[in-house]
Amino acid sequence: MLLSGNEAIALGAYEAGVGVAAAYPGTPSTEILENLTRYKGVYAEWSPNEKVAVEVALGASFAGVRAMASMKHVGLNNAADPLFTSSYIGVRGGLLIVTTDDPGMYSSQNEQDSRNYAMAAKIPMLEPSDPGEAKEFAKLAFSLSERFDIPFLMRTTTRVSHVKGIVRTGKRAESKVKPGLEKDIVKLVMLPPFTNIRREDLERRSERLKKFAETFKHNRIEWGGKKVGFITSGVSYLYVKEAFPEASVLKLGMVHPLPEKLIKDFARKVDKLYVVEELDPFIELQVKAMGIKCKGKEVIPTQGELSQTIVKNAITGKKTAPAYKPPKMPGRPPVMCPGCAYRGVFYTLKGLDVFVAGDIGCYTLSALKPLSAIDSVVCMGAGISTGHGMDKALGERGRGKVVSVIGDSTFIHSGITGLINIVYNGGTSTVILLDNGVTAMTGRQPTPASGRTAMGELAPTFDFEALGRAIGLKHVYVVDPYDMKTTREVIEREVNREEPSLVIARRPCMLLPEVRGMREPAYFVLAEKCTGCRKCLGLGCPAITWVPSDKDKKKGRAEITEVLCTGCGLCVELCKVEAIVNDEG
């Protein structure tokens, strides 16, 4: 079968007999859980955030069922709290936690190296190189987890998760652990002095794992020429094999803990030793601490993705230049979809001269031209809390100048506590909640407010207005962002209010199948009426294009691409000469 790394991980977990899987969507991890919803005998859920997902999986493990949580690298930060204690407790049913790193930051706010978590949390970590290994490692992880009484981490990168390769299927296995509840105060209650007992036990388990790493079949030496040897793991292994097919390679399938004897033995037998890894010198620093002479980050970049070319050039010191260089040309960044309701909110904010503390989601794209309407982005939920920080720092000087903006899924993930904080501590912030009913950026996964679950079952919906009032907000308003006039009036009024408020801008995502079917007729521009004022272009709508005039290149008119227009009408509101119409007049 031709499967992506993520599809392969789901298959591996299924074949290992996983019973419970929980995740929060995040590129490049999302498809792992999406695929698990399709297997019989697996309960799969979107949790509101990664901390909850790991705790759900841990609970399933307590109950003697094999369980998994998957997330992107920054999601593991969110889940770090249960992660660090889970190694003390260990498992009953095998537990696998998958983290997908994004070197090069194709769709992330940072490129942290999750391998550091393995060492810090004292949890063993597997690192596959391709989809075939991803499946095999995922399947193996559950039995290893039970054998060593510890959760296993698995780290992939974009070029493992989103690579498709050939994968072999197998049969679904079952755990020897019997599902059920077992009370065990020393193992499960992390209260001193039980913590100390488990801490000491963790050392013993770590020692056993170190011994196991020496003979683990996926830590293997591929002997070639002995002049140069490479220690590598993950996708970097593939780049090394491609760049130096004749060299000897120690390929590490488990990157924590490291097999010290195996490494020393390999190092002794090669003349020159390189450690090739993406991002941090995680393996390299440990190899050097073993007293072994090697080269790594002296030549291998610490930023971004590697490739066979980068590895080859770094080691040989030669530079190969391709035959052609791209000419200078217009860029093509991703943009917010035509008909996106949020466009109306950001167009309004741009006109208000406020500082917009933004958050993580599709709407982050409105930071780019021409909307240029987001002024800071940190992490999930930070829009609300950093807005509050600015409010407290500036007091009167900041009044009416700061707005926090957050999407519905992000709000449930990490925004609610920040909003409670604003009310509790007497903040005056205005929080705009962009409610489109889904986690749109990662492919429209349902949220706790969508009314359905990952497995397609009906779920209770979530009342954002009632939540706002329950935590003590006096000012909660709902606006339709397609109605820009009212949206502007409400935002302007609330921003200047000396009390906190929540403005909910509500419109379903245009990409939802049920919304696609309800589109209004497309608009078009009456060429004879358009004055070429460019007002509509300020929306940054992909359906509107500037057509320069043949005679005077500085003049021209707007044109609407019919197949892209969703009939949202935002541009109609902006056009002062009524040049934008549809078939309904």
Place this chain on the structure above:
Amino acid sequence: MKAKGDILFCGVGGQGIVLASEVTSLALMEAGYDVKKSEVHGMAQRGGSVLSHLRYGKRVYSPLIAPGGADIAVSFELLESLRYIHYLHPASEVIVNTQRIAPPSVATGAERYPEHVIGQLKRRGLSVLPVDAFEAARAIGEIKAENVILVGVLSNLLPVDKKYFIDAIKKKVPARFLDVNLEAFRKGRTECFTQASSV
């Protein structure tokens, strides 16, 4: 025809590039090759530039094509063929959909769409197969099938029997769009390819 090769697919999010590379990967796999394909998800569907690497051979290690390594490029949009030109070498074959999609800065009038793109490719000595896939897809009544039109053109350059492509299309395309996609493949493989080769 070679026993290994690197194919680069590029274009604009929403053009069906991932499906095209998927169908090609499946055909190569069923024909007995090891295959790896790699792309970046997440931002792609929002009209951004999309790049998909497809490598086949007896044993493929890296999922990425090296700069200067692509034997074939399939550009789903005119100017995108220039954006990734550093992946090509003088013997590369370039299939170019002549459809133009204005990038945001061109749409707002801040920048101009590059002129004479095909000429720029030819001037560098590249062998170019220009295809009006949008028009060909419109002619068979489904503009979304332009991706399979291009797969049809591409199939002529690969050491794979056409039955593997047809099987792959049957596997990957929903039943109600199957007939029109099979027609798109046929049209791409025959008429469009003949026309492109004679330009």
